[in-house]
Amino acid sequence: MRKDYRGIHDLDESWLSDGWEPLLRRWMHDAVAASVVEPNAMVLATVDEQGLPASRTVLCKGVTDAGIVFYTNYSSEKARHIAANPHVSATFAWPLIGRQVTLRGDVRKISAEQTARYWDTRPRGSQLGAWASQQSRPTGTREDLEQALDAVAQRFAAGPIPVPPDWGGYLLSPVSVEFWQGRANRMHNRIRTTRDAGGRWTTVRLQP
Known part of the structure; x- marks a missing residue:
């Protein structure tokens, strides 16, 4: 199960x-233009807390020169991990276009005002779901x-949902941010930029 990546322009x-x-x-x-799902x-x-790694897929909801933003329940498993160890990594993988980006760094909560602005853009069903789910907690059925x-x-x-x-x-x-570009014969392009x-x-x- 191998894919031999090819392209015209090499990552530089x-x-x-x-x-x-x-x-x-x-x-x-480019991923959007290629109709990549999510x-x-x-x-x-x-x-x-025991040093055991965990990974899951989340959605990036903001990109600025300060970093990338995602949202979650502050009582979730990932939030508990972050509280114990605020160092994380996040990887975007787009096999359809032969590219991947990995960011490593520190995480902190954003302001309540920024959260509220994003919250107002969410579909009502998603707002209700955030209230209904005690994320990561066991449930019966x-x-x-x-x-x-x-x-x-x-x-x-029918009223507003806070x-x-x-x-x-x-x-x-x-x-640290690493950009990966697939190339033929497994001679992929990898370029990493690191902040001191x-x-x-x-x-x-x-x-x-």
């Missing part, structure tokens, strides 16, 4: 001359979940 260090953010945005745009999906890896959703739907009726008190966003501020303690970025090419 000069592509990061303006920093990592413009190139990440460009590649995400092009903003990323695998978020955390480490629990699927019917229990459906009943919880029905209960919050009745609670808020942000749950234990729900919000995180900002991943990268200290003084905030300066250094870019290097890595062997595949």
